[in-house]
Amino acid sequence: MKQNKFSAIDGLFRRNAVLAEGMVIAPIVVCCDTLPKALILSLAFACITFLSVSIASFFPKSIPYALRIILYAITSSLIYIPVAMLCSYLNFAVIGMYLPLLTVNSFVVLHSELYFYKLQKRLLLPALFLHIAGFCLTAVIIGLVREILAYGTICGRVVDVPVLMQGLSAPWAGFILLGILCAVHRKFFPKK
């Protein structure tokens, strides 16, 4: 794999974690049915993942793989505590079960080993930041589209939508919209 700055910044578009790699689908499909929920999810995901992967990058590679994965998950679970307290302070209870599940998302337990920790140290943080931004961008787009079409609002403010499709707030619509967005992504960034 080419370790240069161009592949590092691919995380936002070409190597978008959700659209190109198919990771962390569940929270987007179920939780992102409004823009505020998508923003909350993005914030929680960003905090947990950025801190977990950054801290875990200092663990020595001499530790066996099985134990390293356990350490990554435990680190993420410990970081989850202040993030959950912050969310509860801000009354962000809308994500429900998917907030604690972010501690074992693919970034932390899989993608970190396969991609991030193979990058040079100076590229790790920008790459991580852009990959997380890619996830957040996807979540925001899906949340925005679903909120407009299902509820006719943006962040709770009513917009003039002639026909509402309330079924789009259900998980099935999340799958279909995400599939269509993946296809659009592939159209603009075809696989080499």
Added chain:
Amino acid sequence: MWIFTVFLSLLADNLIFTKALGTSTLMAASKSRSNLLILSLMMSLFSVAGCMLTTILYWSIPLLRHESVMVESLFSPILYTAVISVIYIVVLLLLYALSGKWFSTIKKYVHLSAFNCAVMGVMHLCFAPERFLTGSFVPTDFLGMSMPVMDARTVYGSLLFGIQMGLGFLLASLFLLAVRKRLYAPEVPAAFRGFPAILVYIGLLSMAIHAITV
């Protein structure tokens, strides 16, 4: 008619179709029949063992019965991670001791099955806060039968819950395995071929299931 009750209950409570948990693992499982069998078994094993071990710890350690530990779910990720970690190490050691030359083939399935949203999701669902907040536990049915057996605070109940979730994952994998070749067919537009078509396919099945439960 019982078989349809079981079939629909596996779909209505399905981790994939209703909660989108384990979708990435599902795609790996549907690549071949061997993947399907082994991953489904592994997922069920981790789900069942995780739920049962957590139940045993719940009754053995008084601190865990404190409301803030289980109900607030602030510490639940650490607890579940610790439980899964123990099971993960035990399974790896057992496989290394018993499977010999197959260990290098099977261990990747263990890695995929252990720390993923599906298994953690099963444990969160098994010990969902609403089961404790009301004070009186509302048991659910096993496979749609009207037998209130699934009290997650018992080992037997958590065993059945884990089995049900594992069977649901297996069923979802079978659904995807049945049409996987057609989703990669040359007739499918290049932009949709593969992963996007799989997502749309799962969405359409989820739509049909939602139409029953709405």
Added chain:
Amino acid sequence: MNSAATKPHFRSPEYWLALGAVCLVSLCFYGLRAALIIGIATVTAVLTDFFCLFLQNKSYRKVDIANIAPPIVMVLMFPSSVSYPVVVLSTVFTVAVGIHVFGSRRNYLFPPAAVGYLFALLCWRDELLNAPHAGVHLPMFGSHEGVLQSTLSSRFNHEGVFAAETFDILIGNVASPMGTGCILLLAVILLVLLFRSSVSCWGVAGYLFGISFLANFGSIPALYYLSVNMVIFSMIFLVGDTLVIPNGRLSVLFGSTLTGMLTYYLMAAHALEYAPVVAVMLTCPLWHALAEIEERIGQKLDAMELAAKQEMMQDGVPTDVEVLHETE
């Protein structure tokens, strides 16, 4: 792979005639509004088809006219009171997602009409499950509150009895979706299309058997269930759709039997008016899987037969019957 790819992508003239007949009856019962709804669906389908083919860098060919049929089938499952935006959006979803996502001309995974119907049901449930009585001609524009009622099927599902006379049920003089009420016409169409092989005989046979078999164990006769809940309509245009149902006999027979059983179960246990649509969606993967298994078994049998023939030829035994006769 399943031999669906070898199916010609066109609809037979009998199929179009049948669809036309159902449209005509709905026009008689529900007036010009029904015609407008069907027209809007047709135009939207063609435009969406054009657009989707344009995105794929393909040109619109004569075979693509077959893609008009699923949206028409879908709107015939709607009541005539459905609003026009619902028709447009459902049609776009049917064509774009139900047809083009999975490959359009050669690779239907689900009946597109079922896909569009479920989409409309989940987004606008009340609009789809309340209908005017047959003979009530709603205005083409404007509101029509006060004339809508729950359908005959809904009353049957919840009360177990028909709220209409047998003759009215047979000719469709009841509150129902536009094209699914006239049982007599649909039964005739089914027979005609069966004899012309424009619907899958094995599919229809299995579906009928599945419903009848389970109804045997219930208190209500199977014939009652065939008269409600869009069963006959679905049998013709969803289960029997030759472009969706795979090739093969035993696999189709078995698969459609299970579809019929699931339909009965959803009607009897869950009182769903749209039970056939849901049952078809959930059992379509099974059809494809069974067809693939049947194809593989067929190929293995062919390979075994070929191997046996080659072995006999190597041993000097004539394998051709004509050669045997000549030597005699």
